[in-house]
Amino acid sequence: xxxxxxxxxxxxxxxxxxxxxxxxxxxxxxxxxxxxxxxxxxxxxxxxxxxxxxxxxxxxxxxxxxxxxxxxxxxxxxxxxxxxxxxxxxxxxxxxxxxxxxxxxxxxxxxxxxxxxxxxxxxxxxxxxxxxxxxxxxxxxxxxxxxxxxxxxxxxxxxxxxxxxxxxxxxxxxxxxxxxxxxxxxxxxxxxxxxxxxxxxxxxxxxxxxxxxxxxxxxxxxxxxxxxxxxxxxxxxxxxxxxxxxxxxxxxxxxxxxxxxxxxxxxxxxxxxxxxxxxxxxxxxxxxxxxx
Amino acid sequence: xxxxxxxxxxxxxxxxxxxxxxxxxxxxxxxxxxxxxxxxxxxxxxxxxxxxxxxxxxxxxxxxxxxxxxxxxxxxxxxxxxxxxxxxxxxxxxxxxxxxxxxxxxxxxxxxxxxxxxxxxxxxxxxxxxxxxxxxxxxxxxxxxxxxxxxxxxxxxxxxxxxxx
Amino acid sequence: xxxxxxxxxxxxxxxxxxxxxxxxxxxxxxxxxxxxxxxxxxxxxxxxxxxxxxxxxxxxxxxxxxxxxxxxxxxxxxxxxxxxxxxxxxxxxxxxxxxxxxxxxxxxxxxxxxxxxxxxxxxxxxxxxxxxxxxxxxxxxxxxxxxxxxxxxxxxxxxxxxxxxxxxxxxxxxxxxxxxxxxxxxxxxxxxxxxxxxxxxxxxxxxxxxxxxxxxxxxxxxxxxxxxxxxxxxxxxxxxxxxxxxxxxxxxxxxxxxxxxxxxxxxxxxxxxxxxxxxxxxxxxxxxxxxxxxxxxxxxxxxxxxxxxxxxxxxxxxxxxxxxxxxxxxxxxxxxxxxxxxxxxxxxxxxxxxxxxxxxxxxxxxxxxxxxxxxxxxxxxxxxxxxxxxxxxxxxxxxxxxxxxxxxxxxxxxxx
Numbered sequence: 054x055x056x057x058x059x060x061x062x063x064x065x066x067x068x069x070x071x072x073x074x075x076x077x078x079x080x081x082x083x084x085x086x087x088x089x090x091x092x093x094x095x096x097x098x099x100x101x102x103x104x105x106x107x108x109x110x111x112x113x114x115x116x117x118x119x120x121x122x123x124x125x126x127x128x129x130x131x132x133x134x135x136x137x138x139x140x141x142x143x144x145x146x147x148x149x150x151x152x153x154x155x156x157x158x159x160x161x162x163x164x165x166x167x168x169x170x171x172x173x174x175x176x177x178x179x180x181x182x183x184x185x186x187x188x189x190x191x192x193x194x195x196x197x198x199x200x201x202x203x204x205x206x207x208x209x210x211x212x213x214x215x216x217x218x219x220x221x222x223x224x225x226x227x228x229x230x231x232x233x234x235x236x237x238x239x240x241x242x243x244x245x246x247x248x249x250x251x252x253x254x255x256x257x258x259x260x261x262x263x264x265x266x267x268x269x270x271x272x273x274x275x276x277x278x279x280x281x282x283x284x285x286x287x288x289x290x291x292x293x294x295x296x297x298x299x300x301x302x303x304x305x306x307x308x309x310x311x312x313x314x315x316x317x318x319x320x321x322x323x324x325x326x327x328x329x330x331x332x333x334x335x336x337x338x339x340x341x342x343x344x345x
Numbered sequence: 346x347x348x349x350x351x352x353x354x355x356x357x358x359x360x361x362x363x364x365x366x367x368x369x370x371x372x373x374x375x376x377x378x379x380x381x382x383x384x385x386x387x388x389x390x391x392x393x394x395x396x397x398x399x400x401x402x403x404x405x406x407x408x409x410x411x412x413x414x415x416x417x418x419x420x421x422x423x424x425x426x427x428x429x430x431x432x433x434x435x436x437x438x439x440x441x442x443x444x445x446x447x448x449x450x451x452x453x454x455x456x457x458x459x460x461x462x463x464x465x466x467x468x469x470x471x472x473x474x475x476x477x478x479x480x481x482x483x484x485x486x487x488x489x490x491x492x493x494x495x496x497x498x499x500x501x502x503x504x505x506x507x508x509x510x
Numbered sequence: 511x512x513x514x515x516x517x518x519x520x521x522x523x524x525x526x527x528x529x530x531x532x533x534x535x536x537x538x539x540x541x542x543x544x545x546x547x548x549x550x551x552x553x554x555x556x557x558x559x560x561x562x563x564x565x566x567x568x569x570x571x572x573x574x575x576x577x578x579x580x581x582x583x584x585x586x587x588x589x590x591x592x593x594x595x596x597x598x599x600x601x602x603x604x605x606x607x608x609x610x611x612x613x614x615x616x617x618x619x620x621x622x623x624x625x626x627x628x629x630x631x632x633x634x635x636x637x638x639x640x641x642x643x644x645x646x647x648x649x650x651x652x653x654x655x656x657x658x659x660x661x662x663x664x665x666x667x668x669x670x671x672x673x674x675x676x677x678x679x680x681x682x683x684x685x686x687x688x689x690x691x692x693x694x695x696x697x698x699x700x701x702x703x704x705x706x707x708x709x710x711x712x713x714x715x716x717x718x719x720x721x722x723x724x725x726x727x728x729x730x731x732x733x734x735x736x737x738x739x740x741x742x743x744x745x746x747x748x749x750x751x752x753x754x755x756x757x758x759x760x761x762x763x764x765x766x767x768x769x770x771x772x773x774x775x776x777x778x779x780x781x782x783x784x785x786x787x788x789x790x791x792x793x794x795x796x797x798x799x800x801x802x803x804x805x806x807x808x809x810x811x812x813x814x815x816x817x818x819x820x821x822x823x824x825x826x827x828x829x830x831x832x833x834x835x836x837x838x839x840x841x842x843x844x845x846x847x848x849x850x851x852x853x854x855x856x857x858x859x860x861x862x863x864x865x866x867x868x869x870x871x872x873x874x875x876x877x878x879x880x881x882x883x884x885x886x887x888x889x890x891x892x893x894x895x896x897x898x899x900x901x902x903x904x905x906x907x908x909x910x911x912x913x914x915x916x917x918x919x920x921x922x923x924x925x926x
Contacts, residue, residue: 056548059550070883073884074788078888082805235588236587260588267792314598315598319780322783323776326772327776333768333769333771334769337766337769340761341762343752344754344757345752
């Protein structure tokens with residue numbers, strides 16, 4: 054029928070246009086990058102197959118870490134205020150309570166060995182450069198000792214619930230030292246001014262990043278920022294796949310809180326429209342029978 | 346009443362109405378004008394003594410990014426565009442691409458500017474060398490006060506530059 | 511005053527005072543539309559419905575939106591999108607509707623061109639329609655600025671900057687339009703005023719004119735056939751429904767439109783709820799920052815073709831810079847559709863497939879607009895720049911050639 058032919062022409066033209074200006078143009082502007090690699094197998098300084106000893110790890114942590122880091126889960130409370138700690142180190146040193154849970158084992162071990170290399174921040178802290186990363190490399194430690202520290206940190210990490218509160222806890226541990234989440238009333242624990250000096254720029258508020266960057270981008274970015282934004286001050290975070298999913302889930306719960314409502318209302322409204330169209334068709338047929 | 350008189354009164358009425366209309370339009374045009382506070386919005390001063398060579402400094406003047414670039418030893422001054430302050434040469438330019446106003450980025454390895462929007466390129470002195478930009482980066486009115494650069498005021502160095510261009 | 515006798519019914523009461531029976535006849539049951547039409551004739555009603563949807567959703571957005579550079583972004587993305595009950599729904603409908611309404615406008619417009627519905631007495635329908643297109647464009651542009659995201663800011667920046675190319679007054683004109691040296695609070699509030707008041711008023715006026723302009727020349731039909739509407743209407747009223755070439759607007763014409771509307775709404779709501787990124791660009795969920803240009807700046811899809819006409823001219827010719835040439839081509843492209851009835855010199859009113867030369871011209875124009883739109887979004891580097899130039903030049907050539915093409919066609923038709 055003639056009308057179907059016209060409709061087919063329309064659909065082809067509009068479809069080609071849509072394909073060109075959306076998926077195709079965006080693939081040209083934002084080429085695909087290597088997918089996120091949660092094995093962190095580019096880091097080879099520490100033999101992570103070694104089995105860690107929790108008790109020795111506890112001794113090592115208490116000797117080496119708690120001068121700067123709080124570990125609330127093990128009773129080492131934060132000594133300085135956020136602002137003072139930030140002023141002293143440039144950025145707030147993280148509380149290590151969740152480190153064993155949110156960071157990948159391979160990443161964490163290699164981070165202790167050489168933080169700058171693990172985070173891929175060599176462009177900011179070149180060897181022998183003027184600025185030094187606040188945390189020293191523990192490359193003098195034996196791999197077994199490093200694995201003991203990792204094992205200890207993993208043993209003390211408190212579990213979190215599989216809900217918004219749990220996602221928020223992971224986000225706070227992983228992102229909140231630099232990034233604010235205004236729509237979730239979370240401020241960065243390091244003051245903005247200090248961050249600006251430390252990073253050279255103020256890190257963005259993440260309230261709408263689930264929309265502006267999208268899940269797909271975040272999935273690749275958090276795990277390796279340099280592939281998508283060369284030269285950025287953002288470190289490779291080193292999260293496990295599960296922790297990263299929790300972070301992204303939290304960003305969605307805050308930045309796109311009506312998603313579930315939108316999708317269920319959407320189905321109802323579309324269903325309604327289908328009924329509307331069907332009845333309109335029947336009515337039209339009845340009326341046009343008289344004039345054709 | 347005779348025809349011509351009615352014609353005259355009609356025309357006079359029309360003229361008065363037209364004057365009123367034009368006057369209202371002028372008043373409306375004024376309402377859209379930038380406010381005096383906007384027009385006189387301050388002069389930006391930049392102390393150039395602390396700048397690092399071959400590293401772009403961006404300051405804001407009237408909402409526009411102003412590029413201040415101190416030349417390193419291997420960068421040659423461009424006649425009529427580079428400013429000598431003390432012993433060193435500088436580029437002082439409005440950091441908006443002359444094509445459609447995006448902010449070009451400085452590539453300090455290639456010592457040039459590249460506009461991400463439409464691919465225009467400029468030399469270290471802001472001369473357009475590739476792509477759609479129709480002219481070099483604009484130079485904002487400035488005055489030198491020792492090692493301080495005052496943006497928004499026309500000093501003798503600026504006038505000399507404009508005379509050459 | 512006339513004597514009013516006591517009314518026997520509510521209808522009669524209103525009829526005595528407002529003449530509603532006569533009004534309903536004139537507007538609905540005895541407003542005649544040709545019978546020989548296809549679903550493309552439903553686009554006008556679709557547009558009316560879309561306008562109503564935009565108006566209503568806009569009213570609800572207006573209650574929580576704050577036109578202030580410090581508050582606009584959060585008032586949209588937090589207050590409206592996450593706090594207000596169904597605020598997200600109205601925002602999605604408004605944003606997606608604003609984009610889809612242009613798709614329907616383009617279909618409506620090219621249907622008019624294809625079937626020659628701008629000719630022989632229908633010039634005012636066409637012109638009022640093009641005025642509506644321009645007003646909708648202004649409405650779309652001013653509205654896009656309001657969420658105060660990065661794309662809002664930079665699209666506003668680039669588009670207002672275009673006026674800077676006008677000789678002599680350009681620089682001052684840009685500052686005057688913005689109310690500042692850059693896109694600032696003054697710009698946001700004045701575009702807010704335009705978007706919610708002045709332009710919608712203009713659109714309402716132009717819609718009335720557009721509908722009124724249909725009254726005398728009547729709606730065209732798929733064959734471009736001329737017939738006596740009064741005669742056909744009499745046949746219809748005499749009960750010869752099948753024989754008559756016309757149908758009344760209500761209920762016959764509208765029953766078909768409602769069916770088309772229903773199908774359209776399924777598609778529209780799918781976009782609103784599940785596929786809205788094309789109308790709500792992710793980049794616009796970053797707050798506006800005048801000192802940070804996004805890597806890629808592009809207008810909304812419906813402006814891409816004229817943006818590419820502007821951008822295609824990237825090198826100087828003689829004394830004119832690329833920017834001047836682009837601006838001239840842009841001005842030409844935006845004004846040329848308005849004079850379409852006079853560019854087509856052939857007196858024939860027929861669909862393009864029954865017109866040998868015009869048919870070819872029509873599909874070339876569609877193809878060129880498609881190329882312009884596609885390349886308007888891609889970064890203009892390397893060969894893309896030359897394709898853009900070629901398509902921009904082709905656009906100008908096509909419209910300059912149109913009078914000659916149609917004169918030749920008319921001559922050929924006479925020769926037969």
